[in-house]
Each structure stands twice: as structure tokens, then as C-alpha cells.
Amino acid sequence: MESTQPTPSVDLIRRVQRGDPDAQRELIVAYQHRIAGFVYAVVGRSDAIEDITQLVFIKLVRAIAGLQKPEQFESWLFRLARNTCIDHLRRQKLRRIFTPFAPEHENVPEPAGAVGSEELDALRHALEQLRPQDRALLALVQEGRSHAEIAVTLRSTVAAVKARLHRAREHLREHYQAHHEN
């Protein structure tokens, strides 16, 4: 797990809230790779990463003026990213119900070995078996977020986060090992 990364200064967040384009760009550049990784862990498709990450930052630019506590920016941003990913997956599910033969083949899984090592394939496969909410939880932990920060992000309690995390890790381990051994 990565150590917690430096958080942006409150001053930077305030400048973004005032609509300063240089500050907006600085903030996006600082977080784009972390959000892309988070999006990929939850959505599981390489071809959706850029679009969804872009959507997260567009929402950020539009909604950040309403952020009351700039010191909670990261929890707020990851909640925004999580909700955007889950909305995307729900919309995709609905679209498949109404247009089951759509040509875009939106949910065709990426073929094994297409994006990286055997271990990455196993991790992707294991993540696919989990609920999107649990994938988001595991990705938040990998982002170095503490249980308390995750509780703020998910608007939950620390105890509930710990319990869900324990179950999610168990499931991930089972699916990872099963896939890797195959």
C-alpha cells in the first residue's frame, strides 16, 4: 500500500473554488493519475478510464464551490469518483437491458493478458467478482486512505468500514488465488 500522499493546500482549494484556471489545472494534474487508478479498479475497463476520469474532474470543477471544508477535499473527491463510477456501471446495466444487442459491446471483458502481467490479470479478474462498492473500498485502502477517512468518504462508521473491508479482502483473496492457480 502506498503511503498517504501530500494533500493540496487549503489555499489551492480556495483558489479553485474562486474559479482560478491555473489552480484548477494544478489540482487536476495533481490528482489525475490517482483518480484514473481508482476508476480502473472500480470499472475494470481500460477504454472507459479517460472518459470517466474526465467526468469526475468536470464534476469537481462545477461542484467544488460548494465544498464547505477544504481540508476534507480528498474524501470529497474520492466520494465524487466513487459515485461517478457506480453511476456509470448502473447506467451500463440499464442500457444492456434495453439494448441487449447494441454494437458497442460495452461490457465485453478485456481479454486475459491484454493489459499486463499474469498477476494483474488475476487481480482484475478477482476485482470483477466483487460488488463495485467493495472494489471502491479496496481501491481507497490502496490509495492510502485511513479507515476514518474512508468512513468520511463513504458517510459510514469506522466499525462498518472495517467489517466491510475484512469481507472484501477475503473475497478478493479467494478469487485472486483461484484465478492465479488456474
Add this chain to the structure above:
Amino acid sequence: MNTTKPTMKTEDQVWTELRRHASAQLRPGFADRVLRAARAGAEAAPSLLGIFSLSAATAIICLAVVSLYRSANQNPVERDDIVAGWEKIAADSDEFAAK
């Protein structure tokens, strides 16, 4: 997900690989594209008054279509039956009230 084989990557290494792969999917100039899209969206976003006017216009059109459809499809005999039914209900009510 601790690994057992010496050649296997650790969980953290695999997650790092996942993040690296994801980062590589962002094309250069990502931040500028986001800011352009956010600005274009803000300019194209309709005002509250616009949304309200559109909703009101849609409701009026729907009501007009429904009433036109009903008046075009309801024959005079059916209408007379409905009026007669209401008159009977009114008469029964009067009779009940008089008792």
C-alpha cells in the same frame, strides 16, 4: 492476498501495476481537455428559468394532446351515457339527502 511463490509479485506491486496501467490511458493534455469541457458544459447549461419554461411548455403540450385525443375519440353516445350516469348519481344523492 499474500503471495507464496517467490516469483510472484506482492499485492502492493500488482496494485501499483494496475495504477500505472490506468495512468497510461490518460492522453497528454488531459487537464486542458477537462477544463475546456467544463467551460463548454457551463456555457451550454440551461438556466433555471429555461428549465422551468421547458417543463411548463411540455406539460401544456401534453394536456393539449390528451384533450384533443379524447375529444376526437369520444363519440356523442358515449358522452351522453357518461352525463346520464352523473345525473343519476346526483339524483340518488338528492334523494338520499331528502330522506
